[in-house]
Amino acid sequence: MSDWPEIETYRRLLSPLVCGLTIVDTTVHRIKSINETAEEFHDGLAGHKILFVERRGKHLIFHLDDGNRLLVQLMAGDWIYYGAEGETKDDDYAIILTLEDGNRIFFGGLRYGYVHRLTAKKLIELIRPLGPDPFDPRLTADSFAKLLGGKRGKLKTALTDPKFLSGIGSGYADEILFEAELHPGLLNASLSEEQKRKLYDSMRKVLEEAAENGGTAEHPFSADSPVVGGFRGRFKVFEREGADCPRCGGTIALETVSSRKQYYCPNCQKEA
Numbered sequence: 001m002s003d004w005p006e007i008e009t010y011r012r013l014l015s016p017l018v019c020g021l022t023i024v025d026t027t028v029h030r031i032k033s034i035n036e037t038a039e040e041f042h043d044g045l046a047g048h049k050i051l052f053v054e055r056r057g058k059h060l061i062f063h064l065d066d067g068n069r070l071l072v073q074l075m076a077g078d079w080i081y082y083g084a085e086g087e088t089k090d091d092d093y094a095i096i097l098t099l100e101d102g103n104r105i106f107f108g109g110l111r112y113g114y115v116h117r118l119t120a121k122k123l124i125e126l127i128r129p130l131g132p133d134p135f136d137p138r139l140t141a142d143s144f145a146k147l148l149g150g151k152r153g154k155l156k157t158a159l160t161d162p163k164f165l166s167g168i169g170s171g172y173a174d175e176i177l178f179e180a181e182l183h184p185g186l187l188n189a190s191l192s193e194e195q196k197r198k199l200y201d202s203m204r205k206v207l208e209e210a211a212e213n214g215g216t217a218e219h220p221f222s223a224d225s226p227v228v229g230g231f232r233g234r235f236k237v238f239e240r241e242g243a244d245c246p247r248c249g250g251t252i253a254l255e256t257v258s259s260r261k262q263y264y265c266p267n268c269q270k271e272a
């Protein structure tokens, strides 16, 4: 997964290590992962300082001192490694940024993911259609309830719709709905105010807990390996079909709805 918790984990780990440092070199092994030639990518980044690292939904955004942004979109199976030259095999990575202190940021995988250098204006155009980040301070419990109440369709579809909320994939949506004791197929408009509030609180609780445990990353972040991937063993319903529900002892079910899987407990997440 490369959802809110995984990207937030990278943001938290990278920020204190790279902010304020200048990029001195770039290596591109996978030209399809960037949006210009390797030479343009190098010339556009070398000599520029990383001011700060931001996350918006599932996007990691490096703000550069020339006003441009480096937009990192990781997909399932992509990862970031941080370390000195020689610590890891360069050929295993699609893109490498070398920093002035000798450390490097390695982007692995990127078969579908990418690292694009963009103007601030272009970036805003790209992310404008996205729904609010689950932790956007303007997304209060009240505004969330209003948005949800006005959205047609079912809960699981709403939570995973990037135009409604950005950063939540199928697995985390299942965990959030379990936490809120709501069936994934309930109609958004059918929820009581109390249920909407519980869903909002559950969303923030599950995502924060996952980020605190380093999400589900399968690769270490660095040689001294701070915890990443610690949330993999903590899912309560996701990929646990047939297992006991940790809340009621019922049996976790797996259903496929419109070719998407949903995991839930039929006993404590009632359909009506």
Ligand SMILES: [Zn+2]
Pocket (backbone or CB within 6 Å): 245, 246, 247, 248, 249, 250, 265, 266, 267, 268, 269
């Ligand atoms: Zn249950």
